[in-house]
Amino acid sequence: MEFFGNINIIFFIVAYLVGSIPFGVILAKQFAGVDVTSSGSKSIGATNVLRVVKETNPALAKKLGIATLALDALKGTLVVLAGMYVGLSLETLWGVAILALLGHCYSAYLKLEGGKGVATALGVLIVLLPIPTIIGGLVWAISAKVLKISSLSSLLGLIGVIVSTWVFADGLGIESNIPLYIIAFIVIYKHIPNIVRIIKGEEKKIEINN
Template sequence: MDFLTNINIQFYILAYLVGGIPFGLILSKLFAGVNVKEGGSKSIGATNVLRVVKEKDPALAKKLAIATILLDASKGVAVILLAKAFSLSPATQWAVGVLAVLGHCFSPFLKFEGGKGVATGLGVLAVMLPVETAIAIGVWAIMIKLTKVSSLSSLSGLAALLVSSFLIHPEIPYIKSHAPLLLIAFIVLYKHIPNIVRLFQGQEKAPV
């Protein structure tokens, strides 16, 4: 088990475990007494927190949804900043970020189920690619204002981030590859497959 003494491996495990913390589930149970895994889309993300808790307390639902977004994003920010504090290589930092998103989407605390990875991915990319992330947030904000549909807005923001990353950074600094970013995008896209199907069927609705 010597590999467990490798600091990179330790960070990979830490990132996956931190990413897996189901803040949406914890907050909704603690403050609203409801289990988001049993309602709505059964996701632990902010959109489902809003949808499920709203049935009991609309005002509280919005507060818990905002808290869920911030805490889920903080998971991505925290593991990357910690990796930077330990002077881990850029490649390792990216791997840590991917694993944090993977942990959120396939949480070891929820039998490898989880959220859709948007907020945690946003936290990772806010540190690693701040300009592209700002563009993505802008696109998301416009789309959520126009459509009120979270999944469509998130996917639009993801598309904007990918396009802008190739335009601003034809090669990602230090690693010279978009592979980690594309992995994060693939995970988020994969978790949104049911939403994409509903979008094409015209059945995807706003949670508010």
């Protein structure tokens, strides 16, 4: 019982379970009557929600895509902010961030299936590395506008965060940058199929403004 009395352990478990909440699945089923886990890329993230819902209800697709993006980011933000509120160490907060991301990518509620992790990574990083994350967000926005390839834009945004951390931030505030690299590895790993399609020139474009 002493194990579950440890505040760090409690937050690690909560972070994973909160991160596991599949908002894309819930919103698409509730408002559009579709199952995103069996359509499109089968991802639970905003891009697949947008793409799948657009097939049957274009007017609703953008709204649900934006809502999914916001909620997936917010679940990461809230668990990190809650950890800050109770006074968790910065090292522990990075652990909370990683577990929230793992929850999204390998959801406890979807038999360890999940999304690509971009929005949730954004949600945790905006708290822990605000300036590099804002820069990375700008890189993503410009890339998305120009390239109209969601996966490539997301990966470029992630690179923007890492490079900005090297240039503008004094590391992560802890002894190592490894937590950031773990987050980057998870997101890149989940994007391997997309990367293969990008190399082959087969990755689909998405009209984000439609």
